[in-house]
Amino acid sequence: MLRSRSTLLFGLLVCAVFLAAGLVVSVNFGVAGIGVTDVVRAFGDYDGSRDDLIIRTIRVPRALAAALVGACLAVAGAIMQGITRNPLADPGILGINAGAAFAVVTTVFVFGGTASSTFAPFAFVGAAIAATVVYGIGSMGRGRMRPMRLAIGGAAVAALLSSFTTATLVLSEQTMDTIRFWLAGSVLGRDLELLQQISPYVLVGFALALALSRQVTALMLGEEVASGLGQKTGLTKSLAVLSVVLLAGSAVAVAGPVGFIGLVVPHAVRFFVGVDYRWILPYSAIIGGIVLLGADIISRVVLPVHEIPVGVTTAVVGAPFFIYLARNKVSQ
């Protein structure tokens, strides 16, 4: 493990370099050959050429969206695993993504052909409601939260919400048309404007998460320990849930429900970094970005003609890991 402060800082820098490299590769990769200099020119000296258009409207937004969504989901997952002390926690598994997705679909259904830029607030509402319900299910019964019950309750809520989503889509072809591209869990075809609108929420979510990192580390040791250290655990948890809702809601508003990033990344990070959330969170953000960028690139490389939604790639890799955790790392 990397434990000393300077090693950790150095590692974080290396990861950031990798993230930058991933962004460059993602922008360069595609049918139209585009180099780094072309990218610089497209933003510095825009002349409306075909390459410039491809870069500004397709490649760069896609790469940024992948990095942003990956970072949001990974941090949200890390926080959830911390406050529930549940290795299976993830915004996808616990139904938060499904809640946000259902809220967005309902919005489109009720208000008609809404632009994707207005998805975010509704996604937050949906995510918040789902989070509350699932948390309630996880804490019912005697004693403390039970990890398995929380995960299974979350999966049931997700199943319920996604059947509502499907019902809405079946009932309204117009909704289906507006939303189909979005619901598959994909970062294709997002525009920069959407990312700009989301970014304030994402920043608040990240800031909140980082501000709470000390408290979450203490919570990982147990509720009693945390309150023994003078922490208002209820307040910490509420604020942490708020940041999860902001981050997961933003991710869903941009890319639709993408699963398992929030599950896998924090575990991998913890393996190298240890238990201190002040380091886990920034690492999770950067590595989450790298992983989703990588998954998106793989989706494009493996089957170049077909656009595989990136959510499929993350599920193929992430679900076996989920099974591994469920078998070996979860107590009743």
Added chain:
Amino acid sequence: MARLAPIASRPKAREATLRAGPVSLRLNLRSVLIICVLSLAAFAGLVANVGYGEYPVSPVEVVRTLVGLGDDGGHAFVVNSLRLPRALVAVAVGAALGVSGVILQGLTRNDLAAPDIVGINAGASLAAVSLIVVAPAASIVYLQPAALAGAFLAAGLLYLLAWRRKGSPLRLVLVGIGLSAVAGAGATLLIAVGEIEQASVALVWLAGSVYGRGWDDFYSFTPWLLVFFPLALLLSRHLAAMNLGDNVARALGLPVEKVRGLLLLTSVGLAGTAVATAGTIGFVALMAPHIARHLVGPAYGGLIPAAAATGATIVVGADFVGRALFAPVELPAGIVTAVLGAPFFLYLLYRNRNG
């Protein structure tokens, strides 16, 4: 741990014994009555389904046409060729799912087990979607064996990953959730890669619906039912013994491994072929056994037919609701059952909250 009340603790039921030479059958009169009522409910659902639609046929006319008593208004074509096969498929699929769920819950001694929840249906779906996308020319007849193979593969994985080590009931469900996620991603992948025509066929089919099912589907499904239903009834006695635990069952002289294998074969076979016929109609195999157990008690002789009738009623009712609720748009029956079944599942979790 399952809430299967011990048989002895229930009030002594009124029983009758049927004898035919060397064979005798003990019947619990109350169970027989309830099973009859449930079957009537399923039949009523079938009649309602056949009568409802753009060209309405009154229930009396439906029954008359079904039994072949005259054909006053010329409904025969609509009833027999268009609507009846669909309704029959719904009934058959529901019955298969109900029985599959009863056996799986008994076998795993797990309240929350059902083939769709532990990932067996997802395996069947993935296999069937593969067949549709990869070999579109293949006849519909191959869909059943393919789905069956997928179901068995998923069951085998489940056994290896979660069951063999006598894991907790919740762990089985969790591993099933993971398996479903893998298989679901695989199916989505195939649909994204496949030709648009096959992909849309696969999508419609995946939604879990009896929409557009005809006599072909019904006839390719029934042979499997005719194998697996009698098998389930024959094995029902052993299921009760298995429920007491492996050691007790062995002490009662049961070849435990063989019986377990046969029971698993029956349960997975019913689920797999049901999925091949109608896609994944979720939560029926979870709800039907619980409702049936509530009505007829835990003795499997009555429980299996009761679960079959309950499952049939649920699916045929869900299909009716899906058709009628937002007519002319149709909701797939699988959506209706999920909207009912997911809260039911949460209720089961709540009931076992201190378990």
